[in-house]
């Protein structure tokens with residue numbers, strides 16, 4: 486089901502190149518389609534959005550904007566256990582993200598100068614919640630909770646309608662408990678374009694967050710600059726780093742937990758133990774039989790998965806850093822020992838009981854994470870993703886007099902005499 490590759494410098498390189506192409510190959514064609522969608526929505530507004538919804542999602546949605554009473558009804562009619570589970574998860578997620586708060590500061594110098602940084606929440610944010618195979622209430626929590634903590638004034642959620650045009654009630658429940666302000670039934674590149682430019686009904690936002698498929702990710706990339714974006718979070722990924730102390734049943738189960746998301750999801754085992762590799766293969770065959778998304782899991786493991794066998798743990802760690810996966814599970818004898826060397830992962834899960842779904846739903850750290858190797862430079866979604874900082878300066882005449890010569894000198898050296906003049910003019914009458 487998963488290929489075994491011996492990490493000898495050549496074979497794993499070929500696999501990594503193929504992995505890097507898994508979303509990239511379609512990029513050019515998708516870019517063309519998405520560019521056309523963006524331009525059409527920019528010119529045609531809500532009508533164009535609805536036209537694409539009908540084309541790609543099959544039906545005109547029951548509501549374009551979901552009325553508040555429908556959202557409230559969804560919460561009132563939801564089963565209590567589900568709501569309570571979401572509230573339990575929310576408590577952990579809020580507790581974790583509350584620790585990410587940042588404060589404004591001011592430095593008051595003895596000469597009367599004030600230098601400060603003001604931090605505020607973004608005014609209005611767009612939250613993309615995938616539909617299709619991936620309508621996740623947990624993703625609503627992971628996006629909306631840090632936004633609320635950051636002080637975002639208005640959260641506009643967009644999500645595709647279900648096949649019959651109705652909203653997904655579980656998504657509405659999550660939106661209600663998180664305090665999402667407005668919900669539109671629109672998905673794909675058209676929803677991203679509407680949020681970026683604004684339409685008559687969908688307000689223009691300052692930033693768009695949330696994962697989505699290749700059309701959503703491409704629209705976000707193309708519109709970056711018109712609007713801010715969080716990151717490009719694509720198909721899910723897991724890399725398990727394991728030695729012969731790992732439990733093959735746990736490793737196989739966790740690999741499949743991410744393969745289940747998408748045929749393009751990638752699940753990789755990097756191990757020093759051939760014995761473990763073989764046992765994991767047996768477990769995969771056994772456990773997949775009872776899983777409802779067997780077909781997706783098998784396709785994902787076959788096409789995007791691999792077991793990479795390394796000579797030593799250090800080589801395995803190096804390989805994990807080179808792949809830079811979204812999720813990295815550490816099933817090594819002393820997992821904590823490696824934490825400081827695991828540089829490139831969206832989220833790290835230490836030890837055999839820190840199973841990836843614990844992070845997807847409950848533990849507290851965010852599950853909107855960088856994918857496709859971008860964990861090298863992107864960080865998880867966080868409170869700071871929703872903050873804006875401005876520096877400010879207050880100077881007295883005396884303080885400016887002390888700084889005047891340096892400023893004028895640098896300005897004139899740059900050939901910017903108007904800059905120099907703006908300083909000099911303040912002392913012209915002295």
Ligand SMILES: NC(=O)c1ccc[n+]([C@@H]2O[C@H](COP(=O)([O-])OP(=O)(O)OC[C@H]3O[C@@H](n4cnc5c(N)ncnc54)[C@H](O)[C@@H]3O)[C@@H](O)[C@H]2O)c1
Pocket residue numbers: 518537538541542614615616617618619620621624645671672673674675696697698699700701718719720721746747750811852853854856
């Ligand atoms: N990294 C993360 O944190 C994270 C979390 C959750 C989900 N995900 C990923 O998000 C993705 C969700 O994908 P999805 O497809 O289920 O939902 P989606 O909402 O992202 O995409 C559905 C939309 O795609 C558009 N679309 C579909 N076919 C199209 C076509 N041929 N041309 C133009 N537009 C088209 C439609 O508008 C449709 O509404 C998955 O890849 C999943 O792995 C990632």
Ligand SMILES: N[C@H](CO)Cc1c[nH]c[nH+]1
Pocket residue numbers: 621623624720721722811845852853854
């Ligand atoms: N693992 C996904 C991010 O890659 C997030 C998620 C939502 N629900 C279940 N899982």
Ligand SMILES: [Zn+2]
Pocket residue numbers: 721742743746842845
């Ligand atoms: Zn998941």
